[in-house]
Amino acid sequence: MKVKFGVDEWRIIEQEFDPAANRFSESIFSLGNEHMGLRGFFEEDYSGDSLPxxxxxxxxxxxxxxxxxWKIGYPEFFAKMINSANWIGVKIASGGASLDLAQCRIRDFRRELDMKEGRLTRSFVWSGADGRETACCFTRFLSMAENNLACLAVEITPLNYAGTLSLTPYLDGDVVNEDANYAEQFWEEVAQTVASDWALLVMRTKKSEFTVATAMAVQLFLDRDEVFPSREAIAAPQKVGWSCEVQVEQGQKLTLHKLIAVCTSRDYPVAGLNEICLAKLRGAAAQGYAALWAEHRREMTRKWEESDLTIRGDHLAQQGIRYNIFQLNQTYTGKDPRLNIGPKGFTGEKYGGGTYWDTEAFCFPFYLYTDPEVARNLLYYRYLxxxxxxxxxxxxxxxxxxxPMVTVDGRECHxxxxxxxxxxxxxGAIAYAIYQYTEYTGDSSYLIQYGLEVLVELSRFWASRxxxxxxxxxxxxxxxxxxxxYENNVNNNWYTNTMAAWTLEYTLNSLETVRRGAGAALERLVARLGLDPSELRQWAAIIAKMYYPRCEAxxxxxxxxxxxxxxxQLVSELDPAELxxxxxxxxxxxxxxxxxxxxxxxxGLYFFPERFDRECLRRNFDFYEPRTVHESSLSASVHSILASRIGYRDKAYELYLRTARLDLDNYNADTDDGVHLTSMAGSWLAIVQGFAGMLVREGRLQLNPYVPAQWQGYSFQIAFRGRKLKLEIAADRVCIRQLSGEALSLDIWGRECLTQPGQRTVIPARPESAPRVQDAG
Amino acid sequence: MKVKFGVDEWRIIEQEFDPAANRFSESIFSLGNEHMGLRGFFEEDYSGDSLPxxxxxxxxxxxxxxxxxWKIGYPEFFAKMINSANWIGVKIASGGASLDLAQCRIRDFRRELDMKEGRLTRSFVWSGADGRETACCFTRFLSMAENNLACLAVEITPLNYAGTLSLTPYLDGDVVNEDANYAEQFWEEVAQTVASDWALLVMRTKKSEFTVATAMAVQLFLDRDEVFPSREAIAAPQKVGWSCEVQVEQGQKLTLHKLIAVCTSRDYPVAGLNEICLAKLRGAAAQGYAALWAEHRREMTRKWEESDLTIRGDHLAQQGIRYNIFQLNQTYTGKDPRLNIGPKGFTGEKYGGGTYWDTEAFCFPFYLYTDPEVARNLLYYRYLxxxxxxxxxxxxxxxxxxxPMVTVDGRECHxxxxxxxxxxxxxGAIAYAIYQYTEYTGDSSYLIQYGLEVLVELSRFWASRxxxxxxxxxxxxxxxxxxxxYENNVNNNWYTNTMAAWTLEYTLNSLETVRRGAGAALERLVARLGLDPSELRQWAAIIAKMYYPRCEAxxxxxxxxxxxxxxxQLVSELDPAELxxxxxxxxxxxxxxxxxxxxxxxxGLYFFPERFDRECLRRNFDFYEPRTVHESSLSASVHSILASRIGYRDKAYELYLRTARLDLDNYNADTDDGVHLTSMAGSWLAIVQGFAGMLVREGRLQLNPYVPAQWQGYSFQIAFRGRKLKLEIAADRVCIRQLSGEALSLDIWGRECLTQPGQRTVIPARPESAPRVQDAG
Incomplete structure (x- = not known):
């Protein structure tokens, strides 16, 4: 796999502009702040291939x-995450020439995503046909502190001439979705205003009736001094902005700060939407770019404290895992339980931005381990x-x-x-997430208030199916x-049958647990749902007589x-050209x-480690993994975790690598469409559940860690039952720093140990405790 | 089932205009002549619901x-039979009022399809708001003698006033397909001319590049005298015609004859297309309406002589079967081997007019028995x-x-x-049709020249599948x-496995037969296809070891x-409201x-009566039929034939009724989309193969006839190995009139009998020879 980007622990660096790979880079350089996001397309005009x-x-x-x-039961529509008004646009011209990287000659190109600070910068020198050399630098961030706001800075410096620079910052509502079926326009304009120091564009979707107000304010500086050139208003259909010209001396830097506020009718009543948006813009303008930046950085720092994972001795791996964590945090922070995690986040349109089982099966543990409140919101999304x-x-x-298989508002879209x-x-995955949350946090309040109702309805489904x-x-x-x-319409899928029977069992057990602990709440639920003893008996019968296909031989x-x-046939027997x-x-x-x-x-074996012994796991892994092509981005991480559990360390690492830098190295050659957001969580899990062997069994935290041969060590932080723990894994020891909460007894390598708040506990490895099994393949 | 139309042995009569059922009636009153066809929509303007x-x-x-x-292997397009220029249009106005049956008051409405003559008439009295009463009558036919031509007559009589009548005959290329995905226009205009006595409109499809020239000439008569009012030319985009006004006395009849010629680039080079079309039009105009009509009637009479089936004692049944034969003959006459039989014929757009296995499995025997040359053309279509x-x-x-499952030019469209x-x-059905043709006609020339190559390639497919x-x-x-x-993606479908193994076997046998009879032809084929003895051994191995699922119990x-x-579950246990x-x-x-x-x-049991005894058939019928909802229009006929073979006569008749008047009585409530053309053949087969028990075994014609209790008798004609036979079946005897060819020995009720050319042979029934078995259900 070719490594395209410069290797740096905190940054993704592109040092050459490759128009043929532009969509790929646009995906990689996406930014988001849960509320909104955008691909890494350009501020200035670009006439080449792009998915803006x-x-x-x-x-x-x-x-x-x-x-x-059409078949009865099909949905009437497919919900699509919708391409909305472009707010980064700034046309740039020097003399008579317009900047367009598809047409102009440039040198010293550099694009850099700073993951620590959540900022994208891009710089180059534009060599005009007339010999003019102009240095250009673009910076953008989407505020993680105030998620209606975004800022960008454009810096232009004439290097070998003095002349007029022309800048045209604008908002443009005339956008289409690349994945529209009929190339239909999804938006219509509601209002627009271009005032002297702000501009507002209000668009409404044609069917779903979302109204979105986007406002901008700009400031211009020559070196450090603010300047006020005359602005010519642009007020075209679906477009607002200004055009202005500034006389700039050689070596002087012209800087444009463009502040953006985006408010939607999801969050605010339509009636006052424009005023709210303008108020946010005015507040931002009063603070100024530097203060907004500082506020954003503080929030980024806090997020990283929660969720960073460090790897010693492997820069590529470190960059890969940080990129994945970065994109996860940009996409979903759990502030809004009406939201969920689209498979591409804000980085592309494929899969329509809908919610899949990916959320529960792959993303959920990442949020659960790092911030259980966020995980609770993911559960609550399904309750809604x-x-x-x-x-x-x-x-x-x-x-x-x-x-639904795919949803955006609870209705099926697929x-x-x-x-x-x-x-x-x-x-099954939705039931399992409830179980995981309750088991991990020890907090049964979600189960009692919301989860049980979901479980009962899931069980009823299985009983009728x-x-x-x-x-x-x-x-x-x-x-x-x-x-x-890659098989459809089969009978008795072992995984499905297993999840069905398990759900019935977990529901029955939960009813029993709640009966003992919160009888009144249960009685209300039973009455409301009309739950009947005969129903429970039927569930027990299904559990007892469920068929599980197996091959005894x-x-x-x-x-x-x-x-x-x-x-x-085995994958190894295939011609690689067919993959x-x-x-x-x-x-x-x-x-x-x-x-x-x-x-x-x-x-299924991954979900229930306590039910199947390692020998059983090994036999199944040895049979199925060599027949698995891993053509879902979700596959490799689960296999890596299982390989770790079996002790197939080389295999575990090989599979981990397929997830860890899937997008940065464009492993599946499809990152043009956007990054594989939901699989990013899988790479984190491959480390935490796989290499570190983390599990919670009967309320007890267990780790069975090892360090891949290619690394020197790794560390990560988890939130567990009111405590924050930082775990540092080395080949010969585990160090636990307890950052908050009460003392905790946990098991490392099967040995009980106690951590204390504020203390650093070191547990030395004993060779015999790290299982080693001969590697497969 | 409500009988909507007047019952008449040769006519379909509608005595009331029901705008809500207009699409249904439009389907029923469709006309065609293999080359072209149209639904029964109106000549004059109609602003109500319609599928013109x-x-x-x-x-x-x-x-x-x-x-x-999209999945790899899917076709890039779905071929659609395309709605083409409307050539029946005639705007009609009296005084200031335009005729539009959605707006105007009418009385004495009558629409009548004369199946014997292949003519549609419609008449009514238009009662104007101003008290004017105008008698209107429309007649149309598509020439079966010269299939580029069609004629229509419009007769208008002011009953209680004298005044100006305005007529505007036109050709209109501005039409759309109802089943277009994107409401896209499929046509663009190439040329148009409006001369004094003819008008021409030439349209071309946008992608498939068919060019179609449509020309018209009109004559006007007042009572019997031709009149020549001045015409005002209409030459709008995609539209040509004339408008003219005629002063008509009370009781005088104004008649318009509109003669149409339609020529396509399928049949003629584009370069000379317009001239050819105009030459045909001029020829038709020189002949005149009456001569064209006589020529058409002669051809209709000939078709009916070949294919009529009479039923004594049941007018409903008689009307039903004639309607089915009529539509089959209107749709496909076998003159053009590039054509085939769309499931809706010319009566609607559903299924895109493509060719399905319906042709071989259901339509083929109808043509084979009545005119084997037509059947040969159907086989040749697949060879092409x-x-x-x-x-x-x-x-x-x-x-x-x-x-392909669906095709129009050999490529898959589904x-x-x-x-x-x-x-x-x-x-399998395509192989079976070759077998059927060869077995029925005793002519192996098709097998040798074309069929064997098809069979070898079909066998290769099965061997690799x-x-x-x-x-x-x-x-x-x-x-x-x-x-x-209603089951998809199953393993070991008994029918599919049976057809696969049978195809291999028939191919091997055919190779052997041809080796003995036409060794040189075979050698050329073997060399050309690279057919190898090991391939044949593999086929034999597959035949020997094919798995057939069964339930021994x-x-x-x-x-x-x-x-x-x-x-x-049984269909009888279902709530009828769910059907x-x-x-x-x-x-x-x-x-x-x-x-x-x-x-x-x-x-499968239907296809291979010699392989499975009646007891086996009965057990399978008793099991499967009660579980069959017959929601394909093709189902009931096969079941009816099998019920006849078993001796379940009531069941056979019940199932026959479901096919016989499927469209006339709108049994499945979907005739709005067009009639069920390919199932129409099934009702013919239910009589000939079912009630009459006709089979050919080892070259010998066999009949085992009975008369349903509801009928007095029935008769039909077949063409068999150079002979034409008219078979008249009564309860107590069979009469065979041999119309042509050599003497024939055949089996009736298991008894050998001999027919002679020009003679009428009567075979009396013996009660014991007509098997009676207790009816099921």
């Missing part, structure tokens, strides 16, 4: 669904959608609740029957698609019925092959 | 494919597409040839993976969709693996249910 995307969290458009043949999940199940003729109707295991087969006296689950989407679980009837299969093989061939897209049986 | 469709055989548009998520079928298989990574990639049994399963030492076919499209074949794991399931149940629920859309195992 500016997105607002939760602002979607119900675009028509493209579908071959419970009624729509009930409606979704009813639409299919089933009881209880079926959460339109392939084999996914929408059949990839129902997603319900199973088929009792009298000949076998067993319960089957027919017609599903497992996590391995091989000592493995069978992915689903008849998986083993397929022609058996990835989904770019080379017909769908027919993929479906009929035994190749697996992502962990399926192994996903 | 004018279609040209083989003229298609490659519209963009709508699809959720063999290269594209090879490319289609290669695109999926398979060998040999896979014919875009659902579970159909396109998996409903591969279609290949099977999976050898070493644990079982059997060949499996994984991941298919059978004829029952029930003595039935299992539709596919795990079908019997489903919850077993049809495809309008009430989610796709998920349908897929997981045991309900069957159309014959699947039974389709």
């Amino acid at each position: 995307g500016t997105y607002l969290a939760g602002v979607f458009y119900p675009d028509k669904t493209r579908v071959g043949w 959608h419970l009624q729509r999940a009930r409606e979704n199940a009813a639409q299919l003729g089933l009881k209880g609740a079926l959460y 339109n392939e029957w084999e996914i929408t109707f059949e990839e129902i295991h997603r319900n 199973v088929t009792y087969q009298p000949r076998r006296d067993q319960y089957l689950i027919l017609g599903v698609t497992g996590p391995n989407e 091989a000592g493995i679980f069978e992915q689903n019925d008849q998986y083993l009837d397929k022609e058996m 990835p299969l989904n770019k080379h093989w017909s769908w027919d061939r993929i479906l009929r092959s035994n190749f697996i897209k992502q962990a399926d049986v192994l996903q | 469709g004018t279609y040209l055989a083989g003229v298609f548009y490659p519209d963009k494919t709508r699809v959720g998520w 597409h063999l290269q594209r079928a090879r490319e289609n298989a290669a695109q999926l990574g398979l060998k040999g040839a896979l014919y 875009n659902e993976w579970e159909i396109t990639f998996e409903e591969i049994h279609r290949n 099977v999976t050898y399963q070493p644990r079982r030492d059997q060949y499996l076919i994984l991941g298919v969709t059978g004829p029952n499209e 029930a003595g039935i074949f299992e539709q596919n693996d795990q079908y019997l794991d489903k919850e077993m 049809p399931l495809n309008k009430h149940w989610s796709w998920d629920r349908i897929l997981r249910s045991n309900f069957i859309k159309q014959a699947d195992v039974l389709q």
Whole structure:
């Protein structure tokens, strides 16, 4: 894999502008602050290939669904995260020439994302056809402190001439979504104003009726002195701005500060929206660029204190994991429980910005371990959608609740029957997240207040979705698609059956726990949901008689019925030129092959380490992993964690590498569409759950850490039951610094140890305690 | 089922205009002549709900494919039969008022399709707001004798006033397809001319580059005298015509004859197209309306002599079967082997006018029995597409040839993976049609010249599509969709496995037969296709070890693996309000249910009566039919034939009724979209193969006829190996009139009998020879 960007622990550095790779770089250099975000496209005009995307969290458009043949139960629309008014635009001209990197000659190009500070800068020298040399530098940040605000600075210096520089800062609502089905415009203009020192553009979506006010103010400086050139207003349809010209001496620096406020009707009533937006802009202008920057940096520092993970002895790995954490924190901070984590965050339009099971299965533990309140908001998001999940199940003729495969507001947005109707295991991950939260935090208040209601409805769904087969006296689950989407419409997917029975069991256990602890709350719930003892008996019967396909001869679980009837082949037997299969093989061939897209049986073994011993895990891993092409960005991390658990350290590291720098090294050649946000959490988990072997069992924190041979050590911080712990892992010892909270007893390498607040505890490794097993492959 | 139309043996009569049912009536009153066709929409302006469709055989548009998520192997386009220039249009006004049946008051409405003569008439009295009463009558026909021509007559009579009538005959190219994805215009104008006595409009499709010239000439008469009012030319974009006014006395009849010629670049070089079209128009004008009408009637009479089927004692049934034969003959006459039979003929746009396996499985025998040359052209159509079928298989990574599920030019047009990639049994029906043709006609020249090459490529496909399963030492076919499209992506569909193995066997046998009879031809073919003895050995191995799912306990074949794991329910247990399931149940629920859309195992038993005894047929019928909802229009006819074979006569008749008047009685409430052309052949087969029990075994014609209790008798004509036979079936006897050809020995009720040319042979029934079995259900 070619490393494109300069290696630095805190920065992503691009030292050459490659127009052919522009979309890739735009994805990588995306910024966000939970409320809004944008790709790394340019401030000035650019006539080359680009995906100029500016997105607002939760602002979607119900675009028509493209579908071959509509089937009952399909949604009428596919919600799309919507490209919204471009607020970074600044046209730049020197003399008669306009700056456009697709047309102009430049040198000394450098683009740099400072992950620590959350800032993107770009600089180069523009060599004009007339011999003029102009230094240009752009800086932007989206405030993490006040997420309606963003700032950018443009600095222009004539190096070998004196002359007139022309700057045209603007807001432009005339944008389209690249993934629009019909190249339809999603927005219409509501209002615009260009005043002397501010401009406002108000746009409304055509169908979903989101109104968005975007306001800007600009300041100009010649070196350090503010200047006030005359401004010519621009007030075109869907566009506002000013044009101004400044006479600049050789070597003088012309600086433009552009301050932006973006407010949406998601957050404020439409009636006062414009005033609120202008008030925020005025407040920002009063503070000024430097103060806004300082405020933003403080918040960035705080986020990093919570979530940083350091790696000693491997700069590439360090850069990779920090990039992943950075993008996760830019995308979702948990301030707004109406939001969730789109698979591309703010970095692209693919997957429509919707919520997938990725959230619960991959992202959730990252937030849970670093900031449990954020995780709780992710759970609450699903509670808010419970009624729509009930409606979704009813639409299919089933009881209880079926959460959508893809959603933005609780309704199903996806339109392939084999996914929408059949990839129902997603319900299992939602139950599992409730379990994980309760188990990790020891706080059952979420379970009692909200979680139990969700669990009951999920259980009702499973109870109505199973088929009792009298000949076998067993319960089957027919017609599903497992996590391995390279098989569709199979019977008795082991993972799905496992998650279904587990959900019923966890629900029954939770009802019992709550009955003992919060009887009154339970009684109200039982009455409200009409929960009946016969229902609970039915659940118990299903648990007892659930069918789990297995192959006794091989000592493995069978992915689903008849998986083993397929022609058996290993990935190692494939011609590498045919990989990835989904770019080379017909769908027919993929479906009929035994190749697996992502962990399926192994996903279940990952979730329930206490239920299956290491030998069982090893047999299944040895069978399935060599048949897995990892063509989901979510696959490698789970496999890496399992390899760590088995003791396949080389394999664990190899798989970790596939997740850790997936986007920076464009491993799947698809980062042009945006980064793989939800898989980024997986790389963090591969370290924390994999290398460090972190688990919580019956309320007790356990670690079984090792250090990959390629590293010297690593450290990370977790929040656990009111404590903050910083864990430093080295090959020969673990150091725990307890930053807050009460003393804690935990297990390291199976040995009990106690940490104290404010203290640093060192646990030396004993060689025999780090299991070593012969590596597979 | 409500009978909407007047019952008449030769006519379909509508006596009331129901705007809410207008689309339904438009479908029913469609006309065609293989080359072109149109729905029964109105000549005059109509502002109500309507689907004004004018279609040209083989003229298609490659519209963009709508699809959720594109998968490798999907086609880039969906071909659509394209709505083309409206040539029936005549605006009508009396005084200041325009005729529009959505706005005007009318009485004595009558619309009548004369099936014998192939003519549509419509008449009514228009009662104007000003008290004016005007009698209007419209007649149209599409010449079966010269299929570039069509004629229409408009007769207007002021009943209680004298005044000016205004007529505006026109051609209008500004039409859209209702099933366009993007409401895109498919046509652009190439040229137009309005001369004094003719007008020409030339349109070209935007992508597929078909050019179509449409020309018209009109004559006007007052009572019987031709009149020549001054004409005002209309030459608007995509529209040509004239407007003229005629002063008419009370009781005088103003008649307009509009003669039309339509020529396409499918048939003539573009360069001379306009001249050819005008020459045809001039020829028609020289002949005049009456002569064209006489010529058309002669051809209609000839067609009916070949294909009529009479039923004694049941006018409803008689009307129904004649309507079906009428539509079949209007749609496809076999003159052009580049054409085929769209599921809606010229009566609607649904299914895009493409060719489906319906042709071979359902339509083919109708043409084979009535005119084998037509059937041969249907086979040849597939031969012409063999290269594209090879490319289609290669695109999926398979060998040999896979014919498309839907096609218009040999390329696949459908875009659902579970159909396109998996409903591969279609290949079996294409092989079976070759077998049927050869067996029925005794003519192996098609097999030798073309058929064998197709068979070899079909066999290669199957040989590459099977999976050898070493644990079982059997060949499996994984991941298919059978004829029952209410299960998708199943393993080992019994019908598919049966057709695959049978195709291999028939190919091997044919190779052997041809080796004996036409060795040199075979050697050339073997050399050209690189056919290798090891390939033939592999085919033999597959035949020997093909796996056929069955349930020994029930003595039935299992539709596919795990079908019997489903919850077993009968259609009789369903709430009738939930039928049809495809309008009430989610796709998920349908897929997981045991309900069957159309014959699947039974389709196989239908094809191979010599392989499975009646007891086996009965057990499978008794099991599957009660689980079949017949939601394909193709299902009931096959079941009816099988019921006849078993001796379930009531059931056979009940199922026959579902096919016989499917459209006239709008049984499935979907005739608005067009009639069910390909199922119409099924009702003919239900009589000929079912009630009459006609079969050809080892070259010998066999009949085992009975008369349904509701009828007195029936008769039909067949062409068999150079003979024409008219068969008249009564309860107590069969009469055979041999119209042409040599003497023939055949079996009736298992008894050998001999017919002689020009003679009428009467075979009396013997009661014991007509099998009676207790009826099911």
